Structure formats: C-alpha cells, structure tokens
Amino acid sequence: MSCHDVKMDDHVLEKTNKILLMGNPNVGKSIFFTKLTGIHAMSSNYAGTTVTFTEGRFTIGDKAYTLIDVPGTYSMNPTSEAEAVALRFMESGASAIICVLNASSLERNLTLAMEITKYNIPVIYTLNMMDVAKRHGVHINIKQLEHDLGAPVIETVAVKGRGLDELVNKLEVLLGDVEEGCYKKCHRCEGCPWTAAKEINNRVSTRNNPTPSFLDRLGDSMLKPFPGLPIALLILAILVIVVAFGGRGLRVPLIMLTDNLIIPFFRRIFEGIFAFFVSDGGQLSYNFLYYDNGFQTGLRILVDGTFQTVAVGDYAAVTGFASMLLNILIGEYGIFVISFQWIIALIFPYVLAFYIAITFLEDSGYLPRVSVLFDNIMRKLGVQGGSLIHVFLALGCAVPAILGSRTATTKKERLMIVAIVCFTIPCISQIGALIALMSAFSWWMTPLMVLFAICLFIVVAFTAGKILKGKVDPLILEVPNLLIPEPKAYFRKLMARMKHFLRDAEFPMLIAVLISALLAGTGVIGIIAQNSAVQYVVSSWLGMPEEAVISLILGIVRREMSVAPLLLLNLTHLQAFVAGVVSLMYLPCLSVFGIVAKEFKIRVALTIFLGTIVSAIFVGGLINQIANLFI
Amino acid sequence: MTGIINLYEAGKNEAFYVVSIPNIGLLESLGLRLGTKVAIQTRYMLGGPVLLCVEDSFLVAIGKDIATQIAVKEVTA
Numbered sequence: 123m124s125c126h127d128v129k130m131d132d133h134v135l136e137k138t139n140k141i142l143l144m145g146n147p148n149v150g151k152s153i154f155f156t157k158l159t160g161i162h163a164m165s166s167n168y169a170g171t172t173v174t175f176t177e178g179r180f181t182i183g184d185k186a187y188t189l190i191d192v193p194g195t196y197s198m199n200p201t202s203e204a205e206a207v208a209l210r211f212m213e214s215g216a217s218a219i220i221c222v223l224n225a226s227s228l229e230r231n232l233t234l235a236m237e238i239t240k241y242n243i244p245v246i247y248t249l250n251m252m253d254v255a256k257r258h259g260v261h262i263n264i265k266q267l268e269h270d271l272g273a274p275v276i277e278t279v280a281v282k283g284r285g286l287d288e289l290v291n292k293l294e295v296l297l298g299d300v301e302e303g304c305y306k307k308c309h310r311c312e313g314c315p316w317t318a319a320k321e322i323n324n325r326v327s328t329r330n331n332p333t334p335s336f337l338d339r340l341g342d343s344m345l346k347p348f349p350g351l352p353i354a355l356l357i358l359a360i361l362v363i364v365v366a367f368g369g370r371g372l373r374v375p376l377i378m379l380t381d382n383l384i385i386p387f388f389r390r391i392f393e394g395i396f397a398f399f400v401s402d403g404g405q406l407s408y409n410f411l412y413y414d415n416g417f418q419t420g421l422r423i424l425v426d427g428t429f430q431t432v433a434v435g436d437y438a439a440v441t442g443f444a445s446m447l448l449n450i451l452i453g454e455y456g457i458f459v460i461s462f463q464w465i466i467a468l469i470f471p472y473v474l475a476f477y478i479a480i481t482f483l484e485d486s487g488y489l490p491r492v493s494v495l496f497d498n499i500m501r502k503l504g505v506q507g508g509s510l511i512h513v514f515l516a517l518g519c520a521v522p523a524i525l526g527s528r529t530a531t532t533k534k535e536r537l538m539i540v541a542i543v544c545f546t547i548p549c550i551s552q553i554g555a556l557i558a559l560m561s562a563f564s565w566w567m568t569p570l571m572v573l574f575a576i577c578l579f580i581v582v583a584f585t586a587g588k589i590l591k592g593k594v595d596p597l598i599l600e601v602p603n604l605l606i607p608e609p610k611a612y613f614r615k616l617m618a619r620m621k622h623f624l625r626d627a628e629f630p631m632l633i634a635v636l637i638s639a640l641l642a643g644t645g646v647i648g649i650i651a652q653n654s655a656v657q658y659v660v661s662s663w664l665g666m667p668e669e670a671v672i673s674l675i676l677g678i679v680r681r682e683m684s685v686a687p688l689l690l691l692n693l694t695h696l697q698a699f700v701a702g703v704v705s706l707m708y709l710p711c712l713s714v715f716g717i718v719a720k721e722f723k724i725r726v727a728l729t730i731f732l733g734t735i736v737s738a739i740f741v742g743g744l745i746n747q748i749a750n751l752f753i
Numbered sequence: 754m755t756g757i758i759n760l761y762e763a764g765k766n767e768a769f770y771v772v773s774i775p776n777i778g779l780l781e782s783l784g785l786r787l788g789t790k791v792a793i794q795t796r797y798m799l800g801g802p803v804l805l806c807v808e809d810s811f812l813v814a815i816g817k818d819i820a821t822q823i824a825v826k827e828v829t830a
Binding site for chain 2: 196200227228493495499501597599
C-alpha cells in the first residue's frame with residue numbers, strides 16, 4: 123500500500139539521546155513508557171492504541187534521555203500510517219532501543235526483533251506478558267534467548283511493574299558499554315528475519331498444552347456467533363445502563379459539589395475583587411444587598427438582549443457597571459455558574475460513567491472481538507469490522523477516534539471512519555446533554571433518539587461507501603488474549619481521561635458561555651435572530667423558538683453546547699426531538715474540525731463542516747415539517 | 754486428503770500449512786507466510802471472516818475475500 127504523509131514534528135527525529143520503545147502492536151510499550159517516565163500514555167488491550175509517538179524525559183545515572191513511545195509495528199515494511207511513524211524513528215537513529223517482545227507469541231515478535239537489529243542500534247529486550255505466556259503453557263529459556271539475540275533479555279509483566287528495575291539497571295550497563303565503545307553487534311542477525319526468528323523460537327521455547335483457563339474459554343466463546351452475539355448484546359445493554367443510570371446517579375453528589383462548593387467559591391472571589399474596586403465601605407454593604415435581590419433582573423436583561431434597564435437607578439454609573447459585570451460573571455445564569463453547572467454537574471457524570479465502562483472494555487481486549495463478530499454485517503454497509511473500534515472510541519470523543527483511524531490500511535477506510543464519526547456518532551459530552559434534555563420530556567424520547575442514530579449510522583455508512591472512491595481492504599485483525607484489567611493501570615487511565623476532559627472542556631465552556639452572554643448582552647443575538655433567513659431556518663423550517671439560534675452558534679465550539687442552552691427553554695416534545703436530531707448531525711466541535719484539517723486536506727474538513735451543518739438542518743426540518751402534517 | 758484447498762473451505766479445528774498466499778504486507782507481518790501452520794477456529798456466516806489460530810499461539814481474523822486466496826494443505830500427522 124502507499125504510505126500517506128504522516129504529519130509529525132521533525133524536531134523529535136533530530137533529538138539526540140533518544141531511546142525508542144519498539145515492538146509489535148499491543149505488547150505493552152505504552153505501559154513501559156508510563157512506568158518509566160511518569161507521563162501517562164494511553165494503553166489498551168488491542169493493536170493500535172498508540173498511533174503517534176509520545177515523548178518523555180528519562181534519566182539514567184546522571185544522563186538525561188528522551189524516551190519515545192513509538193507506535194507498534196509488525197514489521198519494518200509499514201502497512202499503515204501508524205507503522206510508517208515507527209520506520210521514521212528507526213531511520214532517525216537512537217542511543218538505544220528497548221524492544222518489547224510478547225512472550226505469548228514469540229516467533230512473530232522475534233521477526234521484528236531481527237529486522238530491528240539490522241539498524242545496528244544497541245538493543246535491550248524485554249519479554250513481556252510472561253504471565254499470559256505461562257497461562258498458555260509456554261516456557262522460554264531466557265539464557266538461550268540472550269545468547270541467540272546477543273543482547274540482554276529481561277522478563278517483565280509491565281502492568282504489574284515486574285522486571286522494570288532490572289530493565290533500568292541493564293539499560294544503564296548497556297548505555298555505559300556503548301559509550302566505552304565495547305558494544306558488540308549481533309552476528310546472528312543477518313539473512314532472512316523470518317527464518318532466523320523461527321530458528322530462535324524453536325531453540326528457546328517449549329510448550330505444553332494446559333487445559334485452557336476460564337478467561338481463555340470466555341475469550342473464545344465471545345468470538346463464536348453463539349454465545350458471542352448474545353454476550354455482545356448483553357454488554358451493550360450493560361454499557362447503556364451504566365451510562366444512562368450511572369450518569370444520573372453520579373449527578374446527585376456532583377450537583378451538590380458544584381452548588382455548595384465550587385460556585386460559592388468563585389462567588390466569594392469575584393465579590394472580593396469587586397468589593398475592592400467598588401466605592402467605599404458604607405456604600406458597599408448596600409450594594410451587595412442590592413445585588414442579591416437584583417441578580418435575576420440583571421440577568422434577564424442580558425438574556426433578552428436589552429441593555430437599557432441595566433442602569434441602576436440612583437447608583438453611580440460605575441456601580442451599575444460593576445453590578446452588571448458581577449451578574450455576568452456569577453449571577454444566577456452567570457458565566458462561572460452556568461459553565462460549572464453544565465460541565466461538572468451535567469456532563470461530567472455521564473463522561474465518568476462512560477469511561478468507567480469503556481476503559482474496562484478496552485483493557486480487557488473485548489473490542490476487537492466485537493469487530494470480528496460484526497464484520498459480516500458492517501461489510502454489507504461497506505465498512506470494515508475493524509473500524510468499529512474507532513466508532514466505539516468516538517462515543518467518548520471524536521478526536522482520538524480520528525487519530526486512531528491511522529491504523530486503517532486504505533485511504534477510503536480512513537475517510538469512511540471519519541464520515542461515520544462526524545455525521546452520526548455523538549460524543550459522550552453531547553450524549554450526556556442529550557439524555558438530560560430528552561429525559562426531561564418522556565422516557566421514550568431517549569430510545570427514539572437511539573433508534574434514529576442507528577438508522578442514521580446505516581444511511582451514512584452506506585452512502586459514504588458508495589460515494590467515496592477507492593476500496594476498503596478485507597479484515598485482517600489480530601485478536602488479543604482476554605485479560606482482566608490491572609486495577610492500578612485501569613484507575614490511572616481513568617484518572618488521566620477525567621483530567622483530560624476537565625481541562626479540555628471547562629475552558630472552552632467558559633468561553634462559549636462568555637460568547638453567549640456577550641451576544642445576548644449586546645443584543646447581537648437579537649439582530650441575528652431577526653435576520654429573515656435565520657428566522658426562516660430556525661422558526662419556520664425547524665419550528666424552534668428564536669432563542670435556539672444560540673445553540674447553533676455555540677454548537678460549533680463544543681458539541682454539548684448545541685444542546686445545553688436548550689435546557690433553559692420551554693420546548694415541546696417535537697421541538698426537543700428536532701433539536702436532538704439537529705445536534706446529533708450537526709458539526710462536531712472545532713477540535714474535530716481542526717484534527718480533520720490536520721490529518722487530511724482542508725477540503726475534507728470543509729466538506730464535513732458544510733455537509734454536517736446543511737444535512738443537520740435539512741433532516742431536522744424535514745422531521746419537523748412531516749410531523750406537523752400529522753399534529 | 755492430500756489435496757490443496759483454499760483456506761476458507763478448510764475444515765474447522767484441523768491443522769493446515771499455508772502453501773500459497775497473496776502478497777499482502779499485513780498478512781506477512783502477522784506471521785502468515787508459506788509454511789505457517791493455521792487452523793480455522795470459527796467461520797462467520799453471511800460472508801464474514803474466518804478466525805484462525807496461527808502456529809497454535811495467537812488468533813487472527815481474516816476477511817473471506819482474502820481467505821479464499823490462501824491455499825493450504827492438510828498437516829499429515
């Protein structure tokens with residue numbers, strides 16, 4: 123296949139003192155990286171979690187190195203964009219390589235090892251997943267392996283931290299030897315890598331066939347249509363229950379946290395600042411008394427977009443201005459109130475519930491099994507089963523899903539994933555907001571929305587398959603062993619994701635709410651809403667109240683913002699459903715636009731930008747118009 | 754039963770050697786080459802893939818279109 127241009131910063135390639143973490147996909151490189159540098163790199167139990175590199179500082183003795191978590195590759199002949207990154211790192215040279223081998227499928231891993239040794243860079247090997255290998259009755263003669271590879275080999279179980287100290291010690295020795303110029307090149311590694319790998323494997327490993335463990339049997343059953351398909355449906359049902367009900371349950375404590383702790387904290391800060399600026403002591407107490415009573419009035423003024431009444435009667439102009447500012451910041455619908463209520467009390471609970479479930483599924487190795495089970499049906503839609511992993515990821519956030527699609531072997535397959543993700547898969551933030559909106563009406567609104575989303579998925583996949591040129595390769599996918607996630611690694615990953623969410627969501631949310639406050643406060647929103655074209659689209663075609671235009675504007679910044687402002691409006695069932703449809707199909711957020719523009723041509727990003735907006739408004743309006751014929 | 758057949762039609766849970774295989778990079782790097790020992794674990798309906806156990810050690814799913822292009826020969830014990 124052709125190698126697409128992989129965008130990456132070349133400065134990393136030029137760095138000296140690099141240590142590369144290399145190996146087949148899904149051997150645990152990212153876990154080594156996290157343990158050695160303290161920087162969290164995402165890891166999962168399936169091939170292709172790391173599609174771009176992660177770098178981190180790493181000190182051995184008194185020397186600083188840059189440790190690089192290289193995307194996994196099966197060979198030095200890249201078959202995907204992710205694998206091409208690995209090749210570029212190898213060619214850029216390095217001080218040393220930590221080559222991670224999977225002890226439970228040694229021969230194939232040794233093939234890559236043989237290819238790596240040809241680059242004449244000092245290598246240290248780690249024989250990872252020794253626990254799984256032992257479970258499968260594989261015994262490996264480490265001494266013989268060290269002898270055959272001509273390099274140190276360390277037994278490790280990285281998720282449990284076993285063997286890491288020894289790795290660092292041996293690495294220090296190796297780097298020392300290199301410095302003194304007494305590093306010996308491997309002599310056995312000339313010739314055909316496969317033959318060499320086979321010979322070495324035959325010499326060093328013996329296996330007996332123990333009775334398969336419960337996990338192995340469960341892993342195999344999940345792959346058979348029966349009971350695999352019922353199990354898949356059961357897991358899907360559990361996922362839905364965890365997200366919908368777990369999310370709702372988690373909201374209770376988080377609402378308390380926001381309302382009793384976070385918001386009062388900011389209120390005190392802002393009142394403190396204002397007390398400092400606004401006039402003298404005697405006046406002050408009177409002012410605040412006034413604010414407390416006046417919050418709602420002040421705010422309604424802003425939302426309605428009329429400015430005049432803000433002048434606070436007999437107050438000095440400066441006090442009136444301060445009162446208005448305080449309202450914008452921390453009033454009942456103030457920026458700091460709304461943004462925290464929405465992000466922490468509304469969206470975060472669903473995000474947390476979702477990642478509790480999906481992180482478990484990722485680390486267990488279940489997702490590739492779904493891909494294999496449903497490949498036949500997906501294939502009929504023109505999608506490869508392997509793409510389902512990315513679709514699952516997109517339910518969390520579209521950005522990693524689009525990056526993850528780098529493992530696709532054809533351009534069309536990547537574009538199919540991007541089209542499906544952008545047009546049909548809501549991210550969990552948006553799902554949270556949608557559930558909140560829908561469940562405020564009737565219990566059947568959410569299932570109806572889900573049904574619509576599934577139909578949309580089928581239509582979009584089918585259409586994209588027909589329109590896009592090129593071909594989608596048949597499935598070739600390694601199915602990893604089923605594992606029980608290691609608790610520490612699991613919680614670490616969950617924490618990293620939550621931190622990531624709060625960091626990425628709260629600030630744009632503040633900005634979005636600020637924009638909405640400004641648009642409302644300055645009356646711009648009124649002007650936009652009065653525009654006859656906008657009025658036609660929003661009111662006549664979509665049948666929404668005028669104020670809903672703010673959702674369409676903010677929805678561009680972040681997905682949940684296309685829903686959240688609607689929670690404040692009094693909508694009918696139909697309006698809520700139409701709003702849900704528009705939001706679902708509407709442009710994914712600006713970050714997604716950015717990542718699509720970066721990964722593909724700007725033309726692709728613009729097509730998605732316009733395509734999603736037009737189709738969302740068209741389909742939403744169509745539903746409204748048809749429904750109105752019957753109501 | 755010494756004939757050469759295509760992998761998709763091979764019997765379930767019987768060991769075969771690969772005797773001819775299309776030139777696809779990913780197959781090769783996954784360890785599917787001439788002489789590799791494979792056994793079909795599951796064959797999915799509706800034109801779905803086959804699930805192979807490769808060299809008794811790991812599982813690989815392969816689409817029907819590719820599986821039909823791989824020729825195998827039964828391992829005679």
